[in-house]
Amino acid sequence: MTQAQAARAQAGRPRGPRSAARRAELVAVASRLFRERGYHGVGMRAIAEAADIQAASLYHHFASKEELLLESIYVVDRDLVADQLPILEAEGTYRERLARLVRGHVGHIGANRDAWWVAGRELRALSPEKLDEVQVYRRRYQHALGDFLAAGTAAGEFACEDARLSALAVLDMINGPNEWWEPAGRLAIDELAARYAALALRLVGGEAGVPAPAQARKRRSSAR
Amino acid sequence: MTQAQAARAQAGRPRGPRSAARRAELVAVASRLFRERGYHGVGMRAIAEAADIQAASLYHHFASKEELLLESIYVVDRDLVADQLPILEAEGTYRERLARLVRGHVGHIGANRDAWWVAGRELRALSPEKLDEVQVYRRRYQHALGDFLAAGTAAGEFACEDARLSALAVLDMINGPNEWWEPAGRLAIDELAARYAALALRLVGGEAGVPAPAQARKRRSSAR
DNA sequence: GTCTATAAGGAGATAGAC
DNA sequence: GTCTATCTCCTTATAGAC
Numbered sequence: 137m138t139q140a141q142a143a144r145a146q147a148g149r150p151r152g153p154r155s156a157a158r159r160a161e162l163v164a165v166a167s168r169l170f171r172e173r174g175y176h177g178v179g180m181r182a183i184a185e186a187a188d189i190q191a192a193s194l195y196h197h198f199a200s201k202e203e204l205l206l207e208s209i210y211v212v213d214r215d216l217v218a219d220q221l222p223i224l225e226a227e228g229t230y231r232e233r234l235a236r237l238v239r240g241h242v243g244h245i246g247a248n249r250d251a252w253w254v255a256g257r258e259l260r261a262l263s264p265e266k267l268d269e270v271q272v273y274r275r276r277y278q279h280a281l282g283d284f285l286a287a288g289t290a291a292g293e294f295a296c297e298d299a300r301l302s303a304l305a306v307l308d309m310i311n312g313p314n315e316w317w318e319p320a321g322r323l324a325i326d327e328l329a330a331r332y333a334a335l336a337l338r339l340v341g342g343e344a345g346v347p348a349p350a351q352a353r354k355r356r357s358s359a360r
Numbered sequence: 361m362t363q364a365q366a367a368r369a370q371a372g373r374p375r376g377p378r379s380a381a382r383r384a385e386l387v388a389v390a391s392r393l394f395r396e397r398g399y400h401g402v403g404m405r406a407i408a409e410a411a412d413i414q415a416a417s418l419y420h421h422f423a424s425k426e427e428l429l430l431e432s433i434y435v436v437d438r439d440l441v442a443d444q445l446p447i448l449e450a451e452g453t454y455r456e457r458l459a460r461l462v463r464g465h466v467g468h469i470g471a472n473r474d475a476w477w478v479a480g481r482e483l484r485a486l487s488p489e490k491l492d493e494v495q496v497y498r499r500r501y502q503h504a505l506g507d508f509l510a511a512g513t514a515a516g517e518f519a520c521e522d523a524r525l526s527a528l529a530v531l532d533m534i535n536g537p538n539e540w541w542e543p544a545g546r547l548a549i550d551e552l553a554a555r556y557a558a559l560a561l562r563l564v565g566g567e568a569g570v571p572a573p574a575q576a577r578k579r580r581s582s583a584r
Numbered sequence: 585g586t587c588t589a590t591a592a593g594g595a596g597a598t599a600g601a602c
Numbered sequence: 603g604t605c606t607a608t609c610t611c612c613t614t615a616t617a618g619a620c
Binding site: 172173174175176177257258260261298300301302304305307308309310311312313315316322323328331332335338339341 | 396397398399400401481482484485522524525526528529531532533534535536537539540546547552555556559562563565
């Protein structure tokens with residue numbers, strides 16, 4: 137990848153002779169195939185065929201197959217963090233903010249299934265440099281959640297003995313639907329997101345003494 | 361795969377001119393490489409080189425590359441279910457049995473890291489027939505846990521609104537360490553297993569009204 | 585049980601025409 | 603921006619000697 141390309145990838149709305157919209161289309165096609173067959177299970181010829189062009193034409197838009205993979209992964213690991221971290225800093229009780237984070241997280245999985253599947257399985261196909269870059273985003277998210285749970289425990293809203301571990305446990309749980317949720321299943325993604333939010337509150341001790349989890353969304357604008 | 365080979369793979373201690381011990385060695389080598397580089401990222405030549413033989417010699421022990429993958433996955437999906445399901449039927453309170461299940465599950469991840477990594481990522485590389493076979497084990501585990509949580513709720517030990525979903529949430533959480541735990545980390549696998557067991561109890565409402573989770577292992581031989 | 589040699593095809597990537 | 607043609611290397615798997 138050239139420096140110019142790297143800079144373009146960082147920007148929110150890249151410009152230039154190689155249209156950003158076309159790139160995004162091609163990334164979406166590649167993500168779908170990577171999801172279906174795995175990064176190493178799909179060739180540039182197959183991606184090109186699915187996009188209805190020749191393999192050589194892909195190299196006009198992307199320097200390498202790895203760049204296609206990286207763009208897929210950015211949809212999750214870069215963009216999720218940018219969307220979600222502000223939630224933890226926003227208004228509301230700790231419980232409300234945690235619930236919003238979980239709903240946003242699960243909803244993001246539902247809205248970006250191909251990219252999530254790829255980001256969950258194909259990180260190791262990245263070069264060490266790009267892998268590092270991606271993992272910085274993940275660690276930032278994880279640490280922010282750990283700090284938030286510690287603060288919520290200090291404020292008496294949660295009861296986390298070990299906030300770092302609780303953050304891992306919550307993330308393990310809310311990443312789980314990436315492995316099994318599908319649109320045709322029993323629960324719509326919004327329902328699942330709401331229920332996982334209630335379960336996450338239990339997990340961090342945010343529902344202590346309230347055995348009936350259906351009540352979770354009635355309590356509002358208290359504490360803080 | 362021939363029928364004889366399939367039958368041998370099913371048996372606990374396969375015999376024959378192609379030694380089971382040699383097969384297990386080669387599967388372990390293959391699992392490690394599949395973990396490091398992905399199923400499609402590793403060639404038969406690389407597996408052979410790591411085992412210090414020629415690629416053609418692998419075909420004396422295994423009919424195909426896929427058979428090596430399948431044997432890796434069996435270590436998790438077939439053997440785990442066989443080890444773990446009896447725990448749910450054994451003696452003890454529901455809480456005790458759930459805690460034992462979680463500790464066994466997390467411990468199995470720690471003891472079979474390569475196989476777990478592969479089973480978590482490379483299922484789609486199996487043929488549809490073998491994929492089905494593996495997924496039957498997974499569903500059995502999931503359904504057994506769901507039934508167990510429903511029974512524990514009816515018995516008053518848990519408080520699961522939706523036992524099927526709670527089973528998924530618990531499994532999502534306790535599968536999580538497959539993604540991040542490593543021996544050199546902050547927690548030994550036994551410590552992690554014990555803490556995740558306590559967190560799983562919270563998740564299913566098995567700790568209602570007990571905000572201090574450190575107490576979990578003191579209560580014993582009550583209810584049932 | 586392991587070897588050498590090879591078949592038959594797919595991989596990522598590039599050159600240069602249009 | 604897309605094409606055709608091609609380079610070089612690697613892929614799974616098999617044949618048959620030892």
